[in-house]
Amino acid sequence: MLNNQANSLALAILEEANTAFVIVNAELTLIYANPASEILLSQSRQRLSQQNLQQLASHYHFNPTYIENIFTHKNAFTESETTLFIDSHPVLVAISATYLNFENKDYVIIEMHCIEQQRKISQFHYQEHQQKAAKDLVRGLAHEIKNPLGGLRGAAQLLESELPDPELKEFTQIIIEQADRLTTLVNRLLGPQTPGQRGEHNLHSVLEKVRKLVNMDLPENIRIKIDYDPSIPDFEMQPDQLQQALLNIVQNAIQALNTLPDRKSKIILKTRTAHQVIINGVLQRLTAEIKIIDNGPGIPEHLKSTLFYPMVTGRSDGTGLGLSIAQELIKQHRGRIECHSREGYTEFVIYLPLTI
Structure with a gap:
């Protein structure tokens, strides 16, 4: 009675699990898939159960050899990152496969966990940190450049007012124009600092x-x-x-x-x-x-x-x-x-x- 209760409990846990579980028998036929696997693999349990390991491998573009070897060596296998092609889209998953002998029959339990979202979040935080460091560096340099540019422009204007020959003012105008161009670039480097009125x-x-x-x-x-x-x-x-x-x-x-x-x-x-x-x-x-x-x-x-x-x-x-x-x-x-x-x-x- 206890064994029947334990088996029922184990099945209930698999049915409610957020992680995808599938079970393959020694004939390399899929005999069980839980609801989470239907979501991950984008196929119903009925369709999944009609396929053998080779068909699944061909459909999702993975190498079935390591699962086949588990039946031979009666061991376990873990791949922390592998790519399955689900509905023609690459999806990053972690896969674990474990040998099980139950009532003198051999099985492999395959556990699959989608890590696409976690990877995206990790990459996002890393890139955000790198981007912030780069932007802080550029803004620091922009601030250092902006003040001398203002002094350069002011000096060119003073010089222009003192020049006796009007033709020489052409050169001070070049200095002023280039200083203004650089100031515009620096202001763009500094970027928007406040969100404005919303x-x-x-x-x-x-x-x-x-x-x-x-x-x-x-x-x-x-x-x-x-x-x-x-x-x-x-x-x-x-x-x-x-x-x-x-x-x-x-x-x-x-x-x-x-x-x-x-x-x-x-x-x-x-x-x-x-x-x-x-x-x-x-x-x-x-x-x-x-x-x-x-x-x-x-x-x-x-x-x-x-x-x-x-x-x-x-x-x-x-x-x-x-x-x-x-x-x-x-x-x-x-x-x-x-x-x-x-x-x-x-x-x-x-x-x-x-x-x-």
Whole structure:
């Protein structure tokens, strides 16, 4: 009686577990999958149970050899990070496989735990720390440069007033113009320091202003498409600063698409709501999700980890400040920005908390 109770309890635990468990018998046929495995593997238990190990390995693109060897060596196996392709999308998981002999029959219990979210959070915190250090360094240098620039400009103006020959003033004007140009650059390096006056505004009004601005000078081979969710409510924002952040990202997309002038290109502005999003370590129940998608060449691999750093750019004529400023403005709105890119597809995703 006790064994039956224990078996029932064990089964109940597996059924309620958040971790995916599947069991394979000695014929390498899957004989059990718990509800969590249905969610992770995006297949019903009925469909999973109709497949053997080789079919599963082919479907999810993993090597079945280490599971087969467990039956031979009667041992265990753990892989802390491996990639399964689920619905054609790579998903990072931790896998453990353990040998079990039950009623003189051999089985392997496979435990799978998705670590994609944990990895993203870890990478986010690391990159955020690195970005903050880089921005603090750049801002410190900018402050040090700004004061001498003011003195240089003032000295040039005094010198200009004392020059007897008007033609010589051409040179002092060059000094003043270049000092002003550098001051503008330094001010951009310092970036926005305060969030500005906020109020409740409509997100799509801001996006439409961005679309109208870029359409005024949009190359003929580029089209901007919209896919808005009209149910997103007005929420607290500083519209001019949010517009600047979105404009910087859209302009970056246009510049990337301009490297492919001979083909039809598009930018998609898409909005949705997203639930249970972690922003700066805080779980937000409901957020506005803004996607800016283009079909350009993609972001070079060597730039992906430093994309939001100041002064990082893939263009010879770029300042590398647009995305850095955009990220700072999104942070001031208690939001998060991330980027996913491959050849032919780049997607910037912005999450902004909604008060409900």
